[in-house]
Amino acid sequence: MGLLLVRKLVRASITVLLLVTAVFLILRASGDPAVMMLGVEVSPVALENFRDRWGLNDPVWVQYVIYLKSLAQGDFGRSYIGDRSAWDVVAERLPATLILMVSATVLAVVAGVLAGVLAALNRNSWIDRLVMIIAAAGFSAPNFVLGIFLIVLFGAIWQILPTTGSDTFWHGVLPVLTLASADAAVFARFTRSAVLETLNQPLMRTALAKGVPYRAAVLRHALPNSAIGLVTVFGLFVGRLVSGAVVTENVFAWPGVGSLLVLSVENRDFAVVQTIVILIGITMVCANLLVDLSYLWLDPRTRRTRSRT
Amino acid sequence: MERLLEVAQLRVSFPSESGPVSPVEDVSFDVHAGEIIGLVGESGCGKSLGALALMGLAGPTATVSGSARYGGIDLVTAPQKELERLRGRDIAMIFQDxxxxxxxxxxxGAQIAEALHLGAERRQSSQQIQKTCVSLLSEVGLPQPAARLRAYPHELSGGMRQRAMIAMMLAREPALLIADEPTTALDPTVQAQILALLKRLRQQRGAAILLITHDFGVVAQTCDRIAVMYAGRIIETAPVEDIFFRPRHPYTAGLLRARASLGGGERPLEPIPGIVPPPGGRPKGCSFEPRCALARPECRLSAPLLTGDAHKFACHAPLPARYSRPAEPARSLAWPVA
Structure with a gap:
């Protein structure tokens, strides 16, 4: 168990290191931050000063080693804009994103699981078809299309909900709805098939044969067994907590990490982009770890078996 | 003898593209209180489905007709709520694997406790439940029962699991236990132990057992009476010695001849030619007619009815009553059972 955890952590760190390296190289190959920050009209001396100031004239591998060194000390570098710590720049945006994503994920899981269970229990009825049609629609509409559709509907035509910013609770409604709809659709589909599968398993027949009422048999026997398969899907959602809202945040001008990422890529603000990517990577890796651990907790068959006599 | 369950003309059909198909066509038999009755037949003849239908578990798409009277209730027409109350309390079922x-x-432990909670009139303390669980598990012969309560099914061997299953299903002391191929997935020695356990439980608790199997060896060492099924119908039912020594239906006789014998190795195996007709493609007359050496013209015209008193059979051309092909004395089938 302990060994397993260590092995998983080592593998996770290698993943993050590879991610950092790739982002580092791609960013340096993609444009000159001096030009992006200062513009093309400034004197070559100013550009040269900027490059000197940020160490951009060093060979790439030297920059890389310096970056890794400071990273190891918990220093994520500094943003070219305002010369602030990149970590601070990202961290102040983080709560907005997390509020959005956590509410959207909770909503998606609750709605998706309920809809999926309902569809499975009423297989081939109108309820099932309705849920699956809505799910297919929610799944196929890209977030920016749905987001703009909602803005037009609630912001322009009915004018009952704000569409930009994050000042009040009401500002969050549309972005959360946008994010949750696609995820809920995915969850509904997976839940439906997982529940249908367990309903047909012999363990369900056994529960009924010993006298458990149908509803209780579904709740106590079928659903917990279906849940095991859903953990992986849930893990994917948790892994996207930081990265999942990039498009939606930009559509609704939500001041989170996602809109910061787009802005920083445009400005070639290396340190900030790298910090965000590392954060996304770590979230993903942690989510995977969580999935593995919850399997151990949920499914006794994955635990090491006790003496078998 | 007191009749616990009277099944008459039980039929189970499913819709299909070419009209309804009935894997179980016409099943009639009685179960007497405290007896072990074997329901024998080749796989696919409808034994398991018929038993599931009795418990109302044939599935949402199945249409069940006929009657199955149990203590004043007709299991076929009873509402699901009523069956729900009956299951586990009056009739329980154990399965193959x-x-x-x-x-x-x-x-x-949790699975047995669940059954106990269902049966409890008022809430029992968890210590009480646990004590009952332990005594149930030791009754079915599970070693270290207290430790086994915390075990998961995959941590037990096949025989242990079947014992735990039996304990769970006996928790509410049902009057009838349906055992659907309970030993098929087990090693022969474990198989004999489980059968001995079923016999012992019948004696101690007086529960009747409907033992479904394709294995004549299993019925020989366990059952009081046997009902033989072929293509969705009961074709012969009689006390166990009558079936083994004086079978009247050619199919029963054929099944007995097709068995490998343990004692007399000199007898060659005689398989029954042909295959069991599928539920959709059964002949109009006797289902066994195409494979029967004794078939007569009338066998093609109408399906014979199950007639007789203690020894019933459904055949237009039965074997003579005196016929006594020494179909393997039952004792040679028995394993040395502890």
Whole structure:
């Protein structure tokens, strides 16, 4: 168990290191931050000063080693804009994103699981078809299309909900709805098939044969067994907590990490982009770890078996 | 003898593209209180489905007709609520492979306790429940029963799992236990132990057992009476000695001849030619007619009815009553049972 955890952590760190390296190289190959920050009209001396100031004239591998060194000390570098710590720049945006994503994920899981269970229990009825049609629609509409559709509907035509910013609770409604709809659709589909599968398993027949009422048999026997398969899907959602809202945040001008990422890529603000990517990577890796651990907790068959006599 | 369950003309049909298909066509038999009755037939003849239909578990798409009277209730027409109350309390069922039929993520103890809670008139303390669980598990011969309560199904061997399953189903002291191929997935020695356990439980608790199997060896060492099924119908039913020594239906006789014998190795195996007709493609007359050496013209015209008193059979051309092909004395089938 302990060994397993260590092995998983080592593998996770290698993943993050590879991610950092790739982002580092791609960013340096993609444009000159001096030009992006200062513009093309400034004197070559100013550009040269900027490059000197940020160490951009060093060979790439030297920059890389310096970056890794400071990273190891918990220093994520500094943003070219305002010369602030990149970590601070990202961290102040983080709560907005997390509020959005956590509410959207909770909503998606609750709605998706309920809809999926309902569809499975009423297989081939109108309820099932309705849920699956809505799910297919929610799944196929890209977030920016749905987001703009909602803005037009609630912001322009009915004018009952704000569409930009994050000042009040009401500002969050549309972005959360946008994010949750696609995820809920995915969850509904997976839940439906997982529940249908367990309903047909012999363990369900056994529960009924010993006298458990149908509803209780579904709740106590079928659903917990279906849940095991859903953990992986849930893990994917948790892994996207930081990265999942990039498009939606930009559509609704939500001041989170996602809109910061787009802005920083445009400005070639290396340190900030790298910090965000590392954060996304770590979230993903942690989510995977969580999935593995919850399997151990949920499914006794994955635990090491006790003496078998 | 007191009749516990009277099944008459039980039929189970499913819709299909070419009209309804009935894997179980016409099943009639009685179960007497405290007896072990064997329901024998080749796989696919409808034995399991018929038993599931009795418990109202044939599935949502099945249409069940006929009657199955149990203590003033007709199991075929009873509402689901009523069947729900009946299941586990009056009639319980064990299955072939307890690895897939027990809940893999619940401990053995929790699964037995669930059955006990269902039967309890008022809430029992958890210590009380646990004590009952332990005594149930030791009754079915599970070693270290207290430790086994915390075990998951995959942590037990096949025989242990089947014992745990039996304990769970006996928790509410049903009057009838349906055992659907309970030993098919087990090693022969374990098989004999489980059968001995069923016999012992019948004696101690007086529960009747409907033992479904394709294995004549299993019925020989366990059952009081046998009902032989072929293509969705009961074709012969009689006390166990009559079936083994004086079979009247050619199919029964054929099944007995097709068995490998343990004692007399000199007798060659005689398989029954042909295959069992599928539910959709059964002949109009006797289902066994195409494979029967004794078939007469009338066998093609109408399906024979199950007639007789203690020894019933459904055949237009039965074997003579005196016929006594020494179909393997029952004792040679018995394993040395502890």
């Amino acid at each position: 307890p690895l897939s039929t027990l809940n893999p993520i619940m401990t053995i």
